[in-house]
Amino acid sequence: MNKPTSLPKNHSSEADAKSTNVDRRSLHRLYDSHEGKVSDKWSIYLNEYGRIFSKYRNRPVRVLEIGIQNGGSLEIWGKYFPRAKVIIGCDINQNCGQLTFRKKKISVVVGDANTDEVEKRIIGRSDAFDIIIDDGSHRSSDIVRSFARYFSHLADGGTFVIEDLHTSYWKDFEGGIYDPLSSMSFFKRLLDLINHEHWGLDRSRTEALAAFADGYGVAFDEHSLASIHSVEFLNSLCVVTKRPSQENILGRRHISGKIAAVEQNMLHLEGTALSAVGQAENPWSLKSTTMEEEIVRNRELIERQAEAIETLTRDLAGSQAQVQAGAYALQMANADLQATGKQLKKANTDLQAMGTELEKTNAALVARSEDIAALKHEIELIRGSRMWRYGSFVRMLTSLSSKATLFSGRTVSLHALHEAQLNSHRLTLTGNRYLAKIWSALSQSRLKTADKRSQDRSIAQDSKATMGIYLDVDFYRNNYADLAHMSDEHLRDHFVKHGAQEGRLGARISLREHFLAEVKSNRSILEIGPFCNPQVTGEHVRYFDVLDSQQLVARAEQIGYPIKAVPQIHYTSAEGDLSAVSDTFAAAISCHCIEHQPDLIRHLQQVANVLDDGGKYYVIVPDKRYCFDHFIPESTIADILDAHFSKRGTHRLASVIEHRALTVHNDCVRHWQGDHGIPLQSSEIVNRVRTAIGEYEQADGGYVDVHAWQFTPEGFLRDIQALYELGYSPLRPSRVHATPRNRNEFTAILSR
Numbered sequence: 001m002n003k004p005t006s007l008p009k010n011h012s013s014e015a016d017a018k019s020t021n022v023d024r025r026s027l028h029r030l031y032d033s034h035e036g037k038v039s040d041k042w043s044i045y046l047n048e049y050g051r052i053f054s055k056y057r058n059r060p061v062r063v064l065e066i067g068i069q070n071g072g073s074l075e076i077w078g079k080y081f082p083r084a085k086v087i088i089g090c091d092i093n094q095n096c097g098q099l100t101f102r103k104k105k106i107s108v109v110v111g112d113a114n115t116d117e118v119e120k121r122i123i124g125r126s127d128a129f130d131i132i133i134d135d136g137s138h139r140s141s142d143i144v145r146s147f148a149r150y151f152s153h154l155a156d157g158g159t160f161v162i163e164d165l166h167t168s169y170w171k172d173f174e175g176g177i178y179d180p181l182s183s184m185s186f187f188k189r190l191l192d193l194i195n196h197e198h199w200g201l202d203r204s205r206t207e208a209l210a211a212f213a214d215g216y217g218v219a220f221d222e223h224s225l226a227s228i229h230s231v232e233f234l235n236s237l238c239v240v241t242k243r244p245s246q247e248n249i250l251g252r253r254h255i256s257g258k259i260a261a262v263e264q265n266m267l268h269l270e271g272t273a274l275s276a277v278g279q280a281e282n283p284w285s286l287k288s289t290t291m292e293e294e295i296v297r298n299r300e301l302i303e304r305q306a307e308a309i310e311t312l313t314r315d316l317a318g319s320q321a322q323v324q325a326g327a328y329a330l331q332m333a334n335a336d337l338q339a340t341g342k343q344l345k346k347a348n349t350d351l352q353a354m355g356t357e358l359e360k361t362n363a364a365l366v367a368r369s370e371d372i373a374a375l376k377h378e379i380e381l382i383r384g385s386r387m388w389r390y391g392s393f394v395r396m397l398t399s400l401s402s403k404a405t406l407f408s409g410r411t412v413s414l415h416a417l418h419e420a421q422l423n424s425h426r427l428t429l430t431g432n433r434y435l436a437k438i439w440s441a442l443s444q445s446r447l448k449t450a451d452k453r454s455q456d457r458s459i460a461q462d463s464k465a466t467m468g469i470y471l472d473v474d475f476y477r478n479n480y481a482d483l484a485h486m487s488d489e490h491l492r493d494h495f496v497k498h499g500a501q502e503g504r505l506g507a508r509i510s511l512r513e514h515f516l517a518e519v520k521s522n523r524s525i526l527e528i529g530p531f532c533n534p535q536v537t538g539e540h541v542r543y544f545d546v547l548d549s550q551q552l553v554a555r556a557e558q559i560g561y562p563i564k565a566v567p568q569i570h571y572t573s574a575e576g577d578l579s580a581v582s583d584t585f586a587a588a589i590s591c592h593c594i595e596h597q598p599d600l601i602r603h604l605q606q607v608a609n610v611l612d613d614g615g616k617y618y619v620i621v622p623d624k625r626y627c628f629d630h631f632i633p634e635s636t637i638a639d640i641l642d643a644h645f646s647k648r649g650t651h652r653l654a655s656v657i658e659h660r661a662l663t664v665h666n667d668c669v670r671h672w673q674g675d676h677g678i679p680l681q682s683s684e685i686v687n688r689v690r691t692a693i694g695e696y697e698q699a700d701g702g703y704v705d706v707h708a709w710q711f712t713p714e715g716f717l718r719d720i721q722a723l724y725e726l727g728y729s730p731l732r733p734s735r736v737h738a739t740p741r742n743r744n745e746f747t748a749i750l751s752r
Helices: 013-017 027-033 043-056 072-080 094-098 116-125 140-153 165-169 183-194 210-216 222-226 264-269 291-384 386-399 412-431 433-463 473-479 488-502 512-520 549-559 600-609 637-645 653-661 668-672 682-699 713-726
Strands: 062-066 086-091 106-110 129-134 154-162 228-234 237-242 525-528 541-545 585-591 611-622 732-736 745-751
Touching: 027 043, 027 072, 043 129, 043 154, 043 237, 062 072, 062 140, 072 086, 072 106, 086 116, 094 106, 106 116, 116 140, 129 140, 140 154, 140 183, 140 210, 140 237, 165 183, 183 228, 183 237, 291 682, 473 488, 512 611, 512 745, 600 611, 600 637, 600 713, 637 713, 653 682, 713 732, 713 745
Parallel strands: 062 086, 062 129, 086 106, 129 154, 525 541, 525 585, 585 611
Antiparallel strands: 154 237, 228 237, 611 745, 732 745
């Protein structure tokens, strides 16, 4: 590419003055009187262009304007520069190809000026320009690219003008007042290039523009950058002039005069050049990365750290909740331990009393056994006497004299002897009646033991029935090496009989973290009861709670939760009535909430009303087997229907008593290990029941924070499916997942 040529040096202003057809009106007046194609310029542009372009007015200038809209500015430039050699306009709008002009020196190139093909077409019409005006898209990226591409085509002595730089402060135009890569930041950096010789660094001008080059995919020419003579800023305008690089340096020092009464050392500086002091150690000098790159990098680091802090804050809130739950569990365990100590002490006293009573009973039994043995001996002596045998025989003959023929071949004597033996047997049984009673008690005890064993076997068989708990066969096989050899059918059978009871993962989504990841993928979400620790966040999430945001903040301060974790509540109902939600959503989620609903059916119906067709209700539910509800019976479909038909709006007294008096520790790991704690004894239960009744009466029909329902994954699936088939719930169970080992909750998805 040839070096851009400047205006002819032999071109004189006298020649300009000789022209008789030159329109000498100001640019402002030319715009005011213009009646051709429409042109749009701000007033300050017209005022300043008269000053900036006056030296070119009657010269054979070459003008390039990027962004022409209706083409009116090209017509006005044709009037303002009557001796112009060529005036080229470029616009990406295809309709500009229909523009025509009376003057042949005016032409239009249609296309993106920042492409090689369009640049080639423009340079094909003029290899250099004296004036270049950028009035294009006004986006920072396009402005920087246009300067990098066309400044090298500006002739020495030429002027490059960039219009409408107010957009550099707007986000929609890739800008901002402190945006390090905005167009204004770029032209400010050009000021540093003008003073390159004073940097005190062995660094090129192009290195100072590295962030812009990388950010916008352009390359800058060192020689071209060295030809920047001045950078002038006006309101929304930047004017860059170009001269040969040797005219842009500071030059030699000139000293005039002979009297140096104050500073005598000045005289010998004549003709010297300024030598910059090395700035390699200056922290504010140009380093391996530019300031723009450091700003972007540090801002990204700050954003990542802010996200990490937010995540840690949520985790801390969760940990604090676990600590509080642990403290409560410890308190309950200490109470249980004290109660157990009292019971053990009482049991020892009772055992000692029983030991004394047993000794007395044994002594009486020994004495009675001796009496019985003595009586037996006497009876044997009597029966063995000859007199007793004959007398018995004679009495029998006397009583049976008229019935001797009834004994079918038996002699009368033999029958009488048989009757005597029977009488002897009856006597023996009479003497041992108390032994029969003991035998009966032992038999009943054995029967009860057998019944309990049969019941335990039944419970064990029931616990193996997973009733359609969701299983991802491929995940199950890949996650457990000991199952890799099994077929799909055998894997399902193994999960039903063993895997679910062992706490093996049937699917990745069984874990809360993966479950929540699927929830977040929905386009709109309603979280029910987020309290102070929402499960999902984002602009597409709305929150419903029985407390408003201000009440939640007060509650968070009361229990020691971070206030920053409290979400903005969008819908509130003190009664938990979801009819307060005015919108519908693709998904809803609740965590440890569904078990608190007094009327479960009404809750499911209201959730369905706030879901779009095909919407999903994601629930996280405590598994009663591995939490403090362990000894409380599992809820049944009959319980759920009874609550609905009773129009239950608050918890039953029974639920309050169960929650306060029958719960145990909440350590899920201990539960999985079979350590469920010890149920309370009668004395301790009385105290807790009394407390529960007081709490229920104090609420006076209001809400009490207790569990209304106790579920396992199998029971939950069974009950929700039954409600759906009976027509009481619009939500059907889509997937219910088994409880993972060492956790006390399971997840489920209900579909509308």
